[in-house]
Each structure stands twice: as structure tokens, then as C-alpha cells.
Amino acid sequence: MITIVMGSFQSLPDDHQYRTLSQKTGFSLEQIAILHNRFKQLSQNEETLRRDDLKTIQDLESNPIRSQIIEAFFDSRNFQKDVVGSVEEIGFEEFLTVMSYFRAPPQHITEEQREEIRRAKLRFLFNMHDTDNDGTITLEEYRHVVEELLSRSGALGRETAKGIADAAMLEVASISVGPMAPDEFYEGITFEHFLKVCQFVRLYAEAT
Amino acid sequence: MSVRKRRIYIDYCGMFILVLGLLVGSLMPLGGAASSPDTGTGHGGSHGNKNPGNGTTYSKKPFPVLSFDYEHVRLPFEISLWVLLASLMKLGFHLIPRVSSIVPESCLLIVVGLLVGGLIKMVGEDPPVLESKIFFFYLLPPIILDAGYFMPIRQFTENLGTILMFAVVGTLWNSFFVGGLLYGVCQLEGHKLAYVDLLSCLLFGSIISAVDPVAVLAVFEEIHINELLHILVFGESLLNDAVTVVLYHLFEEYSSVGSITFMDVFLGIVCFLVVSLGGIVVGAIYGILAAFTSRFTSHTRVIEPLFVFVYSYMAYLSAEVFHLSGIMALIACGAVMRPYVEANISHKSHTTIKYFLKMWSSVSDTLIFIFLGVSTVAGPHQWNWTFVVATVIFCLVARVLGVVGLTFVINKFRIVKLTSKDQFIIAYGGLRGAIAFSLVYLLNPKHFPMRNMFLTAIITVIFFTVFVQGMTIRPLVDLLAVKKKQETKRSINEEIHTQFLDHLLTGIEDICGHYGHHHWKDKLNRFNKKYVKKCLIAGERSKEPQLIAFYHKMEMKQAIELVESGGGAKLPSALPSTVSMQNIQPKKPSQDRALPQLSKAREEEIRKILRTNLQRTRQRLRSYNRHTLIADPYEDGWNEMLLKRKKMKELEKKMNNYLTVPAPPPDSPTITRARLASDPQAWGLKSVTESIPTIKVDLASPQSPESVNVVDEFSKKGSQPKEEEGGLTMKVPSPAKQRKDKTPDEEPQQRLMRCLSDPGPAPEEIQPLRSCSGCALHI
Numbered sequence: 001m002i003t004i005v006m007g008s009f010q011s012l013p014d015d016h017q018y019r020t021l022s023q024k025t026g027f028s029l030e031q032i033a034i035l036h037n038r039f040k041q042l043s044q045n046e047e048t049l050r051r052d053d054l055k056t057i058q059d060l061e062s063n064p065i066r067s068q069i070i071e072a073f074f075d076s077r078n079f080q081k082d083v084v085g086s087v088e089e090i091g092f093e094e095f096l097t098v099m100s101y102f103r104a105p106p107q108h109i110t111e112e113q114r115e116e117i118r119r120a121k122l123r124f125l126f127n128m129h130d131t132d133n134d135g136t137i138t139l140e141e142y143r144h145v146v147e148e149l150l151s152r153s154g155a156l157g158r159e160t161a162k163g164i165a166d167a168a169m170l171e172v173a174s175i176s177v178g179p180m181a182p183d184e185f186y187e188g189i190t191f192e193h194f195l196k197v198c199q200f201v202r203l204y205a206e207a208t
Numbered sequence: 209m210s211v212r213k214r215r216i217y218i219d220y221c222g223m224f225i226l227v228l229g230l231l232v233g234s235l236m237p238l239g240g241a242a243s244s245p246d247t248g249t250g251h252g253g254s255h256g257n258k259n260p261g262n263g264t265t266y267s268k269k270p271f272p273v274l275s276f277d278y279e280h281v282r283l284p285f286e287i288s289l290w291v292l293l294a295s296l297m298k299l300g301f302h303l304i305p306r307v308s309s310i311v312p313e314s315c316l317l318i319v320v321g322l323l324v325g326g327l328i329k330m331v332g333e334d335p336p337v338l339e340s341k342i343f344f345f346y347l348l349p350p351i352i353l354d355a356g357y358f359m360p361i362r363q364f365t366e367n368l369g370t371i372l373m374f375a376v377v378g379t380l381w382n383s384f385f386v387g388g389l390l391y392g393v394c395q396l397e398g399h400k401l402a403y404v405d406l407l408s409c410l411l412f413g414s415i416i417s418a419v420d421p422v423a424v425l426a427v428f429e430e431i432h433i434n435e436l437l438h439i440l441v442f443g444e445s446l447l448n449d450a451v452t453v454v455l456y457h458l459f460e461e462y463s464s465v466g467s468i469t470f471m472d473v474f475l476g477i478v479c480f481l482v483v484s485l486g487g488i489v490v491g492a493i494y495g496i497l498a499a500f501t502s503r504f505t506s507h508t509r510v511i512e513p514l515f516v517f518v519y520s521y522m523a524y525l526s527a528e529v530f531h532l533s534g535i536m537a538l539i540a541c542g543a544v545m546r547p548y549v550e551a552n553i554s555h556k557s558h559t560t561i562k563y564f565l566k567m568w569s570s571v572s573d574t575l576i577f578i579f580l581g582v583s584t585v586a587g588p589h590q591w592n593w594t595f596v597v598a599t600v601i602f603c604l605v606a607r608v609l610g611v612v613g614l615t616f617v618i619n620k621f622r623i624v625k626l627t628s629k630d631q632f633i634i635a636y637g638g639l640r641g642a643i644a645f646s647l648v649y650l651l652n653p654k655h656f657p658m659r660n661m662f663l664t665a666i667i668t669v670i671f672f673t674v675f676v677q678g679m680t681i682r683p684l685v686d687l688l689a690v691k692k693k694q695e696t697k698r699s700i701n702e703e704i705h706t707q708f709l710d711h712l713l714t715g716i717e718d719i720c721g722h723y724g725h726h727h728w729k730d731k732l733n734r735f736n737k738k739y740v741k742k743c744l745i746a747g748e749r750s751k752e753p754q755l756i757a758f759y760h761k762m763e764m765k766q767a768i769e770l771v772e773s774g775g776g777a778k779l780p781s782a783l784p785s786t787v788s789m790q791n792i793q794p795k796k797p798s799q800d801r802a803l804p805q806l807s808k809a810r811e812e813e814i815r816k817i818l819r820t821n822l823q824r825t826r827q828r829l830r831s832y833n834r835h836t837l838i839a840d841p842y843e844d845g846w847n848e849m850l851l852k853r854k855k856m857k858e859l860e861k862k863m864n865n866y867l868t869v870p871a872p873p874p875d876s877p878t879i880t881r882a883r884l885a886s887d888p889q890a891w892g893l894k895s896v897t898e899s900i901p902t903i904k905v906d907l908a909s910p911q912s913p914e915s916v917n918v919v920d921e922f923s924k925k926g927s928q929p930k931e932e933e934g935g936l937t938m939k940v941p942s943p944a945k946q947r948k949d950k951t952p953d954e955e956p957q958q959r960l961m962r963c964l965s966d967p968g969p970a971p972e973e974i975q976p977l978r979s980c981s982g983c984a985l986h987i
Contacts, residue, residue: 042719060718060719063714069715149704150756167759
């Protein structure tokens with residue numbers, strides 16, 4: 001969970017704008033102010049953020065899935081419905097929208113709303129894996145995921161990655177589809193299968 | 209009841225009565241003073257001297273062919289009898305299924321203890337009491353070590369704040385509430401209880417308010433409650449030891465003086481920090497020592513478990529030397545050493561450690577409860593209605609209030625809030641047990657004239673919590689529909705996604721510029737990987753990323769399951785046997801495949817035959833040792849690789865001779881082997897190397913693009929030793945390709961050769977190429 005530390009209350013220049021953002025994403029005004037500061041810091045006071053700006057963050061260097069995280073920020077699916085493709089630069093609104101996926105769900109909401117939030121978060125995760133945007137995570141994409149995870153381990157990781165990805169895929173297939181005849185072909189993990197398999201991830205989704 | 213079952217019951221009862229009789233009999237004096245089995249060492253002497261031993265008069269006796277000298281084995285004999293009794297009780301409960309599902313084992317054991325105690329008393333003896341020294345040095349450590357070693361670290365650290373709150377603040381609240389109110393009651397009561405002063409009451413409060421890990425474990429294990437609640441209550445019971453130790457010593461010291469100043473309170477707080485942190489540090493040091501030692505045990509695998517046990521015990525004892533919290537030391541030791549030790553030790557040692565710990569903790573646990581029962585019968589009692597009833601009530605009330613109040617505060621900081629159902633279970637699960645009893649027993653009667661009353665009250669509370677709460681918690685859990693433990697096996701998907709999420713959240717935190725929980729966890733992990741693992745894990749396993757280690761472990765487990773379940777004929781249900789590689793591999797158009805495809809059934813048959821027979825062959829070649837499998841490829845030096853290939857070729861030749869056995873039936877493995885043996889091409893790996901690329905082109909189209917990859921490894925060998933290392937390590941995980949086959953390193957060259965010499969088999973057969981390469985170079 002990303003608990004945004006409450007900084008000191010600063011004057012909010014774009015109060016009205018913040019309010020609309022707050023309504024849209026669910027962050028509080030102070031949180032938005034803090035994130036806006038961070039945004040300005042990263043984008044060197046420009047209006048839009050580019051990939052290179054994110055790449056300059058020191059701490060991200062050692063993160064194995066760094067490129068995927070950065071991509072997620074520029075992936076249109078995450079901030080606009082029914083649009084695919086990636087953009088070169090994003091504004092603060094898009095930045096905030098992506099960040100809102102990691103916000104804790106508010107206290108007093110109905111079960112359906114909670115469920116919806118969970119789905120949205122898992123969809124975000126799914127989109128991160130499904131790079132070619134066909135709605136399924138194919139074996140290749142899954143392999144890529146595992147390879148990235150093990151990318152810091154050199155050659156050792158790359159070879160095992162395939163084995164691991166294959167095993168994982170088999171597991172998903174057997175859980176989602178059950179027994180398959182040898183001629184059938186399992187296209188890839190759809191979002192529904194993803195939900196089913198990643199049941200434990202629901203807990204995380206709750207936590208994030 | 210069937211005849212067989214009746215037989216079992218009768219046999220069991222007979223044996224039990226025999227042991228019981230022996231036990232009671234052993235306690236009877238052989239002519240003199242009574243003694244308790246646990247304390248007596250020096251009661252030789254007065255018992256039936258056979259030889260008067262007067263120096264002056266000799267009377268020649270016939271040489272004693274058979275003599276009865278019980279005394280000199282008395283102590284070990286009695287201990288063994290008690291252990292035997294405890295174990296037989298455990299057996300007995302499981303023969304009576306109905307009872308054990310209603311009544312938790314701990315209750316039954318206490319009842320048995322009561323019976324045995326009563327029996328002993330009837331005979332006229334003094335039943336033995338649960339000596340504190342024996343309890344704290346011999347009975348408690350195995351249970352705590354078992355808990356600490358197998359503690360789920362992830363859940364524990366995630367809920368650490370909550371656990372600490374309950375353990376520290378909760379216990380403090382309980383002690384003062386109970387102590388204070390009891391003092392009030394004593395004062396109000398008047399004549400009989402007026403002598404109980406405040407400090408004694410507070411001392412009593414502090415002893416009784418600690419939730420007992422033994423009791424909690426015993427009850428919670430049977431109800432299979434969800435992991436969060438389990439770790440909360442259990443973690444609390446472990447961590448409150450530090451608080452109990454400090455409060456106990458504080459009040460004990462100063463009750464003789466009669467008053468406590470602010471300075472003492474302040475020192476008490478400092479003492480608490482010292483006790484808990486000191487205990488953890490001591491434990492961590494021993495844990496690291498154990499991990500370091502395990503690095504060198506590759507040649508003496510047999511004593512590996514010993515190191516784990518002895519180092520942990522030493523940690524406990526060392527902490528006790530300084531009056532630090534021994535329990536926390538033990539937990540820290542187990543938790544710290546586990547990841548490193550498990551990476552270093554062999555699979556058999558791992559199993560040994562697991563089973564020894566479970567066995568010891570089980571026996572300890574049983575003995576503790578039986579002794580509680582016996583001590584109840586034995587112990588000096590002083591019953592005082594007011595005091596006892598007040599104690600019970602106040603304990604309950606304090607617990608409920610404490611939990612509710614603390615949860616209210618804690619929920620403000622938690623993401624996954626604790627519901628009222630959770631709160632109820634936490635409050636209800638606060639069982640008291642033998643630790644409290646032993647602590648009271650340790651009190652000096654001179655300083656504490658009301659010790660007996662305390663003892664009675666404590667026993668009553670323990671009985672109440674264990675019997676009433678222990679028995680009713682299971683139906684209540686069902687009634688309240690509390691979430692039970694998920695029986696899901698940890699899957700590879702879960703592992704992948706957990707790691708992915710960890711990295712993702714860390715990344716997001718970095719982007720936010722916010723140094724949160726994930727950031728520090730990530731830093732710790734990287735530190736661990738970079739420095740600590742290098743020191744403490746032997747060989748190349750130190751570089752193995754967690755995901756791969758997990759994957760290997762899972763494969764091992766599945767391979768073992770497979771072998772256990774009958775050598776591959778019947779696949780274990782855990783495997784996704786219904787889906788195999790061909791279902792998920794993208795199918796390439798098969799027009800460029802020039803070779804006929806073997807029918808699936810035939811192929812499976814061939815595989816099965818090869819698997820079952822060649823597995824054995826392989827084992828004859830070399831004993832299956834996980835570490836040599838992995839350790840070997842990590843030798844640096846390209847030349848050594850060549851040397852190995854040479855050695856392997858020689859071995860092949862040996863096998864060649866070995867395998868030319870005449871008169872094989874068709875299709876048996878021997879004939880396939882013989883065919884291969886006679887094949888001139890078969891053993892020339894070098895030639896194969898060259899020929900593979902050509903075959904590969906034809907067969908590249910089949911389902912596994914990996915075959916291409918593998919061959920690449922072969923061809924690239926000359927240029928990139930590093931690459932090859934990667935190729936070699938593929939050895940163990942190869943079964944991923946053959947989920948159905950599940951034989952880690954069984955794919956022999958034979959198959960490879962066969963494939964090459966006889967282009968009949970399906971392209972899938974080429975898949976083992978990868979493993980073959982690995983295995984070939986491995987030898």
C-alpha cells in the first residue's frame with residue numbers, strides 16, 4: 001500500500017482543477033498536491049512527462065521490471081477507456097489516474113464498488129502483461145514477464161525463465177479449462193482466467 | 209464394531225494398562241522413602257541393600273546370576289515411561305475418532321493427567337509435579353523451535369505492528385487490570401485476603417495475563433483457522449514472553465521491598481527493550497552461525513540436523529544466562545537460519561529436521577498437558593472462592609476489553625481491517641497454559657505466602673480456558689463462519705505474481721518519491737542477495753534467484769511424488785496432467801515436417817518404458833543427489849567442461865558393455881538399449897554435435913521452439929562458455945517440458961541417439977534434447 005505521507009498543507013493554486021481530479025481519482029486534495037509536486041519534479045517543471053523523465057529516477061534502476069512499470073504509465077488503456085496504444089508523453093491527469101490504481105479503497109463503500117475497484121486493479125495488472133493488447137496473455141508474453149523478473153540473474157535466469165513460464169501456463173490452463181484433449185490449443189490467459197487464477201492477488205489488490 | 213477394530217482396541221488397552229502399571233509401580237518405593245521421578249537422583253542408599261558391606265565379616269554368597277537392581281536405572285527408566293505414556297495417549301486418542309473431533313487433544317491429555325495423578329495418589333505416593341526447571345529447559349524449547357523454524361515470515365512481518373501491539377500493550381493492560389482489580393477485591397474481602405498486597409497482585413496479574421503459545425498451538429492447530437488470525441494470536445503468544453519476563457522479575461524483585469518508584473518503572477522499560485532486543489540479537493547471532501556452519505556440511509550430511517538443533521538450543525540457553533527472553537531468541541534463531549540452511553542442506557536433512565522438530569514438539573506438548581493434570585492433583589492447593597472466581601472473571605473481561613480497545617486503535621493503521629468476528633476469535637483464543645503455571649510454581653513461598661492460592665487460581669484459569677474455550681472454539685468458528693485456512697498449495701503462478709507485485713509496488717513507491725514499506729523491504733532483499741547470501745550459502749546456490757529456487761523446489765517435490773506414486777504409471781493429482789505442453793505451445797504449420805509422426809499412444813508407451821527402466825539405470829550410475837546436479841556445472845573453466853565430456857564418453861562406453869545383454873523381448877528397454885549400443889553413431893557425442901544442427905532444421909518446426917534453442921547451445925558452445933553454463937543449468941528444470949514425464953534427469957542419451965539414428969519418432973522426442981545435453985555434460 002502506498003500511504004501518501006501527509007505533507008504540510010500548501011496553498012493549492014489550481015484548487016478547482018484539483019477538486020475535479022480528486023473526484024475523478026479519489027485522492028484527497030493534499031495527496032494531489034504532493035503528487036503534483038512530484039510530477040513537477042520529475043518532469044522538470046514542464047507540463048508533460050516523458051519516458052526519459054521516469055528513467056532518471058535512481059531507485060528504479062535496480063528494479064527488474066522497470067521498463068514495464070514505465071510503460072504502464074504511457075499505456076492508453078490505463079487512462080482512457082477503449083483506446084489502445086501508447087503515448088509519448090502524459091499530463092498530470094494521466095499520471096494521477098495511473099497512481100490511483102494503487103490507492104487504498106475508501107472505507108465506506110459497498111461490496112459492489114469494492115469488487116469493481118478490485119477488478120480495475122487486476123485489469124491494470126493484466127494490461128501490464130498483455131503487451132500486444134489482444135485481450136489474452138499468450139505464452140510468449142508470459143515468458144517475457146518471467147524473463148524480466150529474472151533479468152537480473154543473467155544467463156542463469158533466461159533459460160529457466162522459459163521452463164517456469166511454461167509450468168505456470170500449464171497450471172493456468174489446467175485450472176481454468178480443465179482437461180484438454182491433445183489437439184486443443186489454449187490460446188492464452190484471458191482476463192477471466194486471470195481473475196480466477198490470481199485469487200490470492202485479490203488480497204493484494206485490497207491492500208494496494 | 210468390526211472384529212479387527214475390536215482387536216486393535218483390546219491390544220491397545222492391554223498395552224496401555226501395562227505401561228500404566230509399570231509407571232505406577234515404578235513410583236512405589238522398593239522399601240523406603242517416596243520420591244518423585246523427576247527430581248530424584250540421589251535416592252540410592254537406603255533402598256534395600258543387598259550387600260551389607262561390612263568390611264570385617266565376609267559371608268560368602270553364591271554368585272548372583274540374576275539380580276534386580278532398579279535404582280541405578282530409575283531416573284531414565286521413569287522418564288522413558290512417562291514419554292511412552294504420553295505417546296500412547298496420543299495414539300489412543302486417534303483410535304477413538306468421535307471423541308477427538310469434539311474435545312481438543314489438550315483437554316483429553318489433562319484429563320488423563322488427572323487420572324494418572326489420582327491413581328498415584330491412591331497408591332499412596334506423591335505424584336510428581338511439573339518442575340519448572342524441566343519445563344523451561346527441556347519441554348518448552350522444542351515447541352518454540354518448531355514454531356519459530358516454520359513460522360511464515362511473510363505474514364508475520366506484514367502484521368508485525370498489530371502483533372506487537374497486542375503482545376506488548378495488550379499484556380500490560382491485562383496485567384494491570386487484573387492485578388489492580390484483584391487487589392481491590394482482596395481489600396474488600398476483608399480478613400482472609402487482606403494480606404495480599406498490591407505488588408503480589410500485580411505479579412499474579414502479569415503471570416496470568418500472558419497468552420500461552422503451547423495452548424494456542426494445541427487448539428488452533430485443530431481448528432484450521434485462516435492464516436491471519438492464526439498468526440496474530442500465535443505471534444502475540446510468542447512475543448509477549450519479553451513483557452512477561454520483565455514484569456515478572458520487576459514485581460518479584462520489589463515485592464519483598466514493598467514499593468516501586470518511578471526509577472524502577474523507567475528501568476523496567478529499559479529492561480524490556482534490552483530483554484526483547486537482546487533476545488532477538490542473541491538468536492540472530494546463533495542463527496547466522498548455524499547458517500554459516502551449514503555451508504561446510506556438504507561432506508558430512510548426516511550431522512546437518514544436529515547443527516540446527518544444537519545452535520538453537522544454545523541460543524535459548526545463552527539468552528537465559530542473561531535473563532533475556534529465551535523464547536524470542538529461539539524464534540529469531542530459527543527464522544534467521546532457515547532460508548540459508550535450507551539452501552545448503554540436503555533434502556534428507558531437511559526432512560529429518562522437519563520430522564524431528566515435529567516429533568519433539570509433539571511429545572513435549574503431550575507431556576506438558578499430562579503433567580499439568582498430574583500437578584493439579586499433586587500441587588498444594590488453597591481454595592478461596594472469591595479470589596478464584598474473581599480471577600477468572602477479570603481475566604476474561606480484561607482480555608475482551610483489551611482486544612476491542614486495541615483493535616479500534618490498530619484498525620486506523622491497518623489496510624485489511626479486523627472485523628468484529630476477528631476480534632472475537634482473537635479474544636476467545638487467548639488461552640493460558642503451562643508457562644503461567646510454571647512461573648507461579650517458581651515463586652518462593654517464603655516471600656509469597658499466598659503462593660498456593662495463586663497456584664489454585666492459575667490452575668482454575670488454565671482449566672477454564674483450555675476446557676471451556678478450547679472445546680467451544682471449534683463450534684463457534686463454524687457458527688460464526690470465520691474464514692478457514694485456504695488449503696491451496698503454493699503455486700508457481702502465485703510466486704511469479706507475488707514477486708511481480710512486490711517489484712511493481714516498489715517501483716511505484718520510487719516514482720512517488722515515497723520511501724515506504726516496500727522500498728525498505730526491497731533494499732533489505734537486495735542487501736541480502738548481495739552480501740549475506742554469498743557468505744552463508746554454499747557454492748553457486750547463493751546466486752540463485754528466489755523464483756528459480758522455488759521452482760526447483762516444486763519440481764523436486766513433484767518428482768518425488770511421482771516416484772512415490774508408483775514410478776510414473778500413475779500421475780499424482782497435483783500435476784496438471786490433463787494439459788500438456790502441446791496444448792499451450794503455439795502450433796506451427798506442419799508442412800515442413802518431413803518425418804512421420806508417431807502415434808500418441810505409442811509415444812507415451814515408449815516414454816513410459818524408457819522412463820521406468822532408464823531411471824533405474826541412471827540411479828545405478830550415480831546416486832541421486834540434488835547438490836551434485838547443480839553444483840557440477842558451476843565449475844569454471846572451459847577445459848573442465850571438455851574433461852567432463854571425455855569422462856562421460858568413457859562412462860558411456862562402460863555402459864555399452866554393461867548393456868549388451870542378450871535375448872531381449874521386443875520393445876523392452878533392453879532391446880532399445882542394445883540397438884543403441886550397436887549403433888556406431890550412438891556414443892559419439894561429438895559427431896552428434898555436428899549432426900544435430902542438420903536434424904534440427906527438419907524438426908525445428910515441432911512444437912518446441914526450445915529444441916532450436918537447445919541446439920543453439922550446442923553449436924554456440926565454442927564461443928560462449930557463459931551461455932553454456934546457462935544451458936547446463938537447464939538440467940534440473942527440464943521436466944517443465946515433459947510435465948507428463950516428470951523425471952528430472954532421466955532423459956538419457958539413449959533417447960537422443962535413438963532419435964537421431966532412427967528418424968521415426970515424433971518431433972516431441974527431440975524435446976529431451978535439451979535435457980540430454982544437460983545430462984550428457986553433467987556426468
